[in-house]
Amino acid sequence: MNAGDIARLADVGRAAVSNWRRRYDDFPQPVGGTAASPLFSLPEVEDWLRRNGKSYEMSLGERVWQRLRASGDDLRLGDLVGCAGAFLLFLRRDPGGWREAARSSEPAKRLHQAAATATADLPVPVDWSLIDARLYRLLADLAAEQGPLGAFELLCERYVVAHSRQLSVTRADIAELVARLARLEESPAGESLTVLDPSCGVGAMLLPFTGARVLGQESGDTAALLTAVRLLLRDARAEVVAGDSLRLDGFPDLRADVVVCDPPFNERAWGYEELTGDPRWEYGLPPRGESELAWVQHCLAHVRPGGLVAILMPVAAAGRRPGKRIRGNLLRAGALRAVVTLAPGGPDLWLLRRPAGERPSSLVLLMDGTGGLPGVEAAWRAFTADPESEAPGTGHAVRIIDLLDDEVDLTPARHRPYREEEDPALGFAAVRDRFHAAVAALPQYTPAIAALAETRDLPSTTIGELVRAGLVTIHQGPPKMPADLGEVPVLTAADLAGGGGPSGRTSHDPGHITLEAGDVVATSTTEGAARTVTEGGAVLGSQLHLYRVDHDRMDPDFLAGYLRYAGAATRAYPGASRVDARRVRIPRLSLPEQRVYGRAFRELLALEDRLRETTALGETLIRLGFDGLIGGHLRPNG
Incomplete structure (x- = not known):
């Protein structure tokens, strides 16, 4: 495992792992990789974390991935993932075949025969000997937990990240x-x-x-x-x-x-x-x-x-x-x-x-x-x-x-044609005036945030614990939202990131999740967009999560702020495109203190929106200036 894997395992930043390597002489030595990207032994890292009182948690998916990666060198990693995927397809098509093979007198031989028969439509032969019996059992456990498709998508995403320089994947x-x-x-x-x-x-x-x-x-x-x-x-x-x-x-x-x-x-x-x-x-x-x-x-x-x-x-x-x-x-x-x-x-x-x-x-x-x-x-x-x-x-x-x-x-x-409102001769002065007004207004959007003499160390919890305590309920948007011209407004990920209102449209469906004022909506990706809904009525779009809070015990803007800025630090694994939001840590504060923080977060988001608008005006001003000077519609003063 690399330094990023260790950071995720211990729920710390990569800088903390670098500090451990410098400060502790007994920190495990690299067992592979390069000087710039060393690899460490998972058992040795786990033993060091236990001896030094560092709490850590390894999910079943992470354990399967580390075991898979340790089964061969990186040159054969794709073959290993392909073999794992073929086995998961076998589990999907013949759920009882794995258990029957495991009970036979020759489990490996029976498994290979049954799996090869069940996956005969694959485009290339599978070398079933790449994976040992223990890893097959771990894969079966992961399939029981996440389903064969969810288990394989996790492995594929890890593989793409591990070989990001060799693989080009369409967004x-x-x-x-x-x-x-x-x-x-x-x-x-x-x-x-x-x-x-x-x-x-x-x-x-x-x-x-x-x-x-x-x-x-x-x-x-x-x-x-x-x-x-x-x-x-x-x-x-x-x-x-x-x-x-x-x-x-x-x-x-x-x-x-x-x-x-x-x-x-x-x-x-x-x-x-x-x-x-x-x-x-x-x-x-x-x-x-x-x-x-x-x-x-x-x-x-x-x-x-x-x-x-x-x-x-x-x-x-x-x-x-x-x-x-x-x-x-x-x-x-x-x-x-x-x-x-x-x-x-x-x-x-x-x-x-x-x-x-x-x-x-x-x-x-x-x-x-x-x-x-x-x-x-x-x-x-x-x-x-x-x-x-x-x-x-x-x-x-x-x-x-x-x-x-x-x-x-x-x-x-x-x-690109000139639009009437953007004609260099007519629009440059108007856009310049709007740009100056927007820049002049920026200071009033700066929130009142003061520096502390020393960092506060507040007790914290996680969103997962808040869910178990009943303070937060999480809903997930559909994997895909049918695109049609229905009457129901849809809040999309692009709307959330840009601070705009619902731009999508769909038809009525009892399975849709309708937003209410005070709900917190966040992306499921590392982009980290999160906002509190001010008007209800729209439905939740794809790739979005809704967090409905108990307003008597939690301020939604407070939650949205931590989802917005702490989410990228708790991604499912380094380089991943998804965020494990349940691991986001939030300070334990009273409701009045939460509201103070929530107001500051809300003001920061308003400043971000205003900066985005100002930047767009500045880009338009620059383009109109170039177009006008080159096209003969404008001339320099003096």
């Missing part, structure tokens, strides 16, 4: 956005769709499509195995193939309804020489340095006429000169329908349709979606319904003929 919010866009193709639930991901990695882009028929291919055996297990544990109609899609296509005759892809970027060894005459290059031979354009055409070759391709691309692919001929041909054919910038520095989302014989569209949607992903769906929906209409938000339709110049640059920022 969950981007994968969900792509799934929502794809579901517009037919039914909202997507049950009739056939979806292909020819570069599926560990399956992130396919997971939101578990109601559809999902097909995936990945060049690495380990990643293909992990993807298959993740999908099959969700009872998906799935088929995953191991192999390089460009060189050895696993689905040569497939024409899917939707193709999604997050391909490897900047790959020069993608097969340029051997694939020069490939019939997939309908829009032009991809240059050696433009592997992403090879993936675009591969995806188009595998979608039915009129079907949707959603592919993530590097920002540079929209404007690099070697690829301008292919970009121009995609536009002329009406195949490329939208380019959306999802985050500063990328990636971009390209939305394409395979031409179905109708007259090509004369417009393409260009959009800067860095302000929030929910607006991308609204803009695409509006553009699909009527390309001539004005897209909501920062999306705008551009005439294709205006893009077919010497560069064929499709970068959304280069084609």
Whole structure:
């Protein structure tokens, strides 16, 4: 285990572990790793913590992960996780098979035979000897505690963190956005769709499509195995193939309804020489340095006429000169329908349709979606319904003929139109005045917080203990909130982080959790957003938790403050994307003292909101200034 694992085990910060190593001569010596990231023996660490009176708690999931990681070197960690996943799939499909094998005279042999039979549809053979009998028993215990799917997702997330430099995993919010866009193709639930991901990695882009028929291919055996297990544990109609899609296509005759892809970027060894005459290059031979354009055409070759391709691309692919001929041909054919910038520095989302014989569209949607992903769906929906209409938000339709110049640059920022209220000649002075007023008002939002002569050491408790004592009740939002145009407002994670009101909409459902004034809502991720609800009526969105307090014994703003700022320090494990909020520590204070702290936390959040607004005004002022000076609408004074 590394220093971060020890910190989580003892519920302290990483700095405390560094201090222990310096101050205590008997602290365990590294048994592996590197000088910058040493690894320690778990039994030795546990023994040292006991001898030195340091309290610690190791969950079953943590014990399974440490045992799994100790079963081989890091080069085989993926194979170990894949083997564990195959065993969990065996438990899911044949719950009694494990117990029957364990009671037999040859338990290992019977287990391997039964598990291999139950998981014969996996894309690669599983080496069942990688894991010993004790670890199989621990995995069975973890599956009983969290379910086979929950147990495997925990292991997968740990694996991704451990190999974060080698693995590139699509952000969950981007994968969900792509799934929502794809579901517009037919039914909202997507049950009739056939979806292909020819570069599926560990399956992130396919997971939101578990109601559809999902097909995936990945060049690495380990990643293909992990993807298959993740999908099959969700009872998906799935088929995953191991192999390089460009060189050895696993689905040569497939024409899917939707193709999604997050391909490897900047790959020069993608097969340029051997694939020069490939019939997939309908829009032009991809240059050696433009592997992403090879993936675009591969995806188009595998979608039915009129079907949707959603592919993530590097920002540079929209404007690099070697690829301008292919970009121009995609536009002329009406195949490329939208380019959306999802985050500063990328990636971009390209939305394409395979031409179905109708007259090509004369417009393409260009959009800067860095302000929030929910607006991308609204803009695409509006553009699909009527390309001539004005897209909501920062999306705008551009005439294709205006893009077919010497560069064929499709970068959304280069084609952003002036809005009347943002015209440099008219808007610069107005925005400057608003910016000055906002800056001048900031001091009044600074809370009255005084420094103490010495740090207070207050007795504390955890949110888990508060729940057991009846002071707090926790509710969890749904894993996915169906996106429709219903009448019920939904508070989303983006609303919570930005301090705005409910922006989502859904239909009535008795399973929804309705918010009440005084509830505390927090994200389940390490972003640490948490606020007290001031108006009830909306329902709790996905990836959110609701904390309903006993107002006679606890102040909600006090709780929200500690969730907001202490949450990131109690993540489920170092580098994880989820927070174990029950471990957040909160001082034991009387209700009047809580209210004083709660007011200070509330004032800090108000200051944060005001700073965000001021920053947005400043960015607009800077952009208008550059646009006006360069475009001849403004001139410097003096």
